Every structure is written in C-alpha cells, then in structure tokens.
Amino acid sequence: MNRIGVLTSGGDAPGMNAAVRAVVRFGIEAGLEVYGIHRGFEGLIDGEIHEMNRRSVGDILQRGGTILKTARSERFLTEEGQRRAVENLDTFGIEALIIIGGNGSFLGAEALRKRGVTVMAIPGTIDNDLAYTERTIGFDTAVNTVLDAITRIRDTSSAHERNTVIEVMGRECGDIALYAGLAGGAECVLVPEVPYSIPEISRKILEGMNNGKMQSILIKAEGVDIDTEELCRELSERIGREVKSVKLSYLQRGGSPTLADRLLATECAEKAIELLVSDIGNKAIGLLGGEIVGLDLTEALEVPRSFDRELYRAIDVLSK
Numbered sequence: 001m002n003r004i005g006v007l008t009s010g011g012d013a014p015g016m017n018a019a020v021r022a023v024v025r026f027g028i029e030a031g032l033e034v035y036g037i038h039r040g041f042e043g044l045i046d047g048e049i050h051e052m053n054r055r056s057v058g059d060i061l062q063r064g065g066t067i068l069k070t071a072r073s074e075r076f077l078t079e080e081g082q083r084r085a086v087e088n089l090d091t092f093g094i095e096a097l098i099i100i101g102g103n104g105s106f107l108g109a110e111a112l113r114k115r116g117v118t119v120m121a122i123p124g125t126i127d128n129d130l131a132y133t134e135r136t137i138g139f140d141t142a143v144n145t146v147l148d149a150i151t152r153i154r155d156t157s158s159a160h161e162r163n164t165v166i167e168v169m170g171r172e173c174g175d176i177a178l179y180a181g182l183a184g185g186a187e188c189v190l191v192p193e194v195p196y197s198i199p200e201i202s203r204k205i206l207e208g209m210n211n212g213k214m215q216s217i218l219i220k221a222e223g224v225d226i227d228t229e230e231l232c233r234e235l236s237e238r239i240g241r242e243v244k245s246v247k248l249s250y251l252q253r254g255g256s257p258t259l260a261d262r263l264l265a266t267e268c269a270e271k272a273i274e275l276l277v278s279d280i281g282n283k284a285i286g287l288l289g290g291e292i293v294g295l296d297l298t299e300a301l302e303v304p305r306s307f308d309r310e311l312y313r314a315i316d317v318l319s320k
C-alpha cells in the first residue's frame with residue numbers, strides 16, 4: 001500500500017476535520033502518500049484530487065465543517081458515476097479510499113467495495129444512526145449545541161411562562177432528541193422510534209401547570225411524522241395557551257468539536273491507517289465497548305439500529 005485517498009461525504013459533522021488531519025498525518029508517518037478528494041463522491045467523479053501534506057491539515061483540528069468540502073451526490077447513485085469514480089482512483093494510482101460520512105456515505109463505500117476498490121469507512125455524522133458503533137463523530141458536539149440552546153430557550157420560556165417545542169435533526173434517528181432531552185430536562189421528547197399521542201402530551205403539560213409548572217420544553221426529532229407547526233397548533237388548542245416553536249436546523253451541524261469528538265475522530269483515523277498498512281481493507285471503524293475496532297463493512301451495515309427505551313422512559317419520570 002503506497003497511496004491512499006480520503007474524502008468526506010454527506011452532511012458535515014464537527015470532528016470531520018480532526019479525522020482528515022489524523023488520516024493525513026498518521027498516513028504520512030506510516031510512509032503513505034495521502035490524496036484528498038474534494039466534495040465527496042462528486043469530486044471523485046470529477047477527479048478533484050490533490051496530494052496532501054502535513055501542512056495541508058494545519059490549524060483545522062478545532063474547526064467544524066470539512067476542509068475537503070462535502071456533497072450529496074446523485075450522480076454517484078448511477079452506474080456511470082460509480083464507473084467514473086473507480087476510473088479516477090485508478091488514474092491517480094490510489095489503492096485504498098478512506099470515506100468519512102454517515103449512512104449514505106457508507107452505502108457509497110459498499111458500492112465501491114463491490115467494484116473491487118479497497119475502502120475504509122469512518123463514521124462522521126451528527127445523527128448517530130450507524131448501529132455498529134456506539135457513537136459517530138459529530139454527535140457529541142451536536143447534542144451539546146442542542147443542550148446549550150435548550151438552556152437559553154428555557155430562560156425565556158420560564159420568564160414568559162411558555163411552552164416551547166424545539167425541533168432537532170437526526171433524520172430517521174431520535175438519538176439527538178433523546179440525549180439532549182434527557183440532559184436538558186425536557187418535559188417531553190418525541191422521536192421517530194416511539195409513537196406519540198397529542199392528548200397524552202397535552203395532559204402532561206396541563207398536569208404540570210396544575211402543579212405550578214408554568215413552562216415546558218418539548219423536544220421533537222425531525223423524523224417524527226408531524227410538522228412542528230402543526231404540532232404546536234394542536235397542542236395550543238388542547239391546552240388553551242400558545243405553544244412556540246424553534247427549529248435549530250443547521251446550527252446543530254456547525255461549531256468546534258468537543259473533546260469526545262476530536263478523540264473519536266483521531267482514534268478512528270489512526271485505526272484506519274493501522275489496518276491499511278497491514279493490508280487489511282473494507283472495514284467500518286467504530287467504537288465498541290470503549291475500544292476502537294474495525295468491523296467487516298458489509299456486516300456493519302447489516303447491524304439493526306436499536307433505541308435506548310430505558311433512557312427514554314427515564315425522561316418521563318424525571319420531568320414530572
């Protein structure tokens with residue numbers, strides 16, 4: 001193994017830069033040439049490939065986003081797109097490709113593997129929706145950003161004795177909502193994994209009010225099948241008070257990565273390089289029982305997602 005490539009793909013996540021930095025520097029230390037591919041699979045199709053050196057990744061450890069840029073590539077879903085991607089890897093003499101991204105990017109990695117490319121997948125997404133790993137890079141930072149927002153919104157909700165629904169990201173996964181809701185003391189958390197009932201939520205708010213709790217914070221994951229404004233309208237009607245909404249949206253994706261995300265990113269990258277120089281490829285790197293491991297990529301993608309229902313129930317008990 002002489003030459004490897006690295007790309008970031010899908011939604012950016014805080015800690016992606018820390019992973020790129022570690023791939024480049026551990027890679028060079030191990031005697032590899034490291035090439036950066038810009039704009040994810042889009043750039044791979046278009047041949048936007050440049051050699052990187054230790055200095056190319058200077059001063060990025062603390063930055064959110066990704067210096068390699070990222071994209072959601074429709075073209076990579078096509079036969080022609082994948083063929084061109086493989087061709088460009090061959091043209092540049094790249095023998096293995098490290099892909100940093102979420103679910104969709106891992107499927108992209110798997111598609112390349114099926115075409116004979118040696119790949120290594122590193123979990124970078126705020127959603128925490130890759131089941132084989134206990135945590136994805138970016139999740140910790142995103143949850144802490146949501147927590148900060150909850151704290152601020154609680155101040156004003158409390159001052160006005162208001163009820164506020166905060167919509168958070170996560171696609172089909174409720175983990176951001178679950179962890180931020182638990183740590184932020186939310187009265188109610190709606191996630192795609194658990195059915196909700198508007199009468200029950202309304203009753204909880206009204207019971208709270210009867211006990212002197214005049215404000216509440218409800219966290220709603222974006223994957224829940226009701227529009228946030230509609231939810232606020234329906235709750236307002238039932239409780240007879242206005243319910244405000246706040247959509248945190250892309251705020252959750254930016255910002256300087258936390259210690260946990262910088263560490264996870266660095267250790268995953270180190271593992272990816274260690275495996276590649278031992279001529280081991282096609283692994284999904286992740287965190288399992290506190291250890292950084294490399295699992296077979298195809299098997300990792302088959303691990304069913306689970307949701308921590310005990311933690312979810314605790315929110316209800318704690319917020320009464």
Ligand code: F6P
Binds near residue numbers: 170222
């Ligand atoms: O996958 C990360 C994520 O931020 C999801 O939580 C969200 O649903 C999605 O990306 C938004 O994607 P886009 O950046 O394409 O709007």
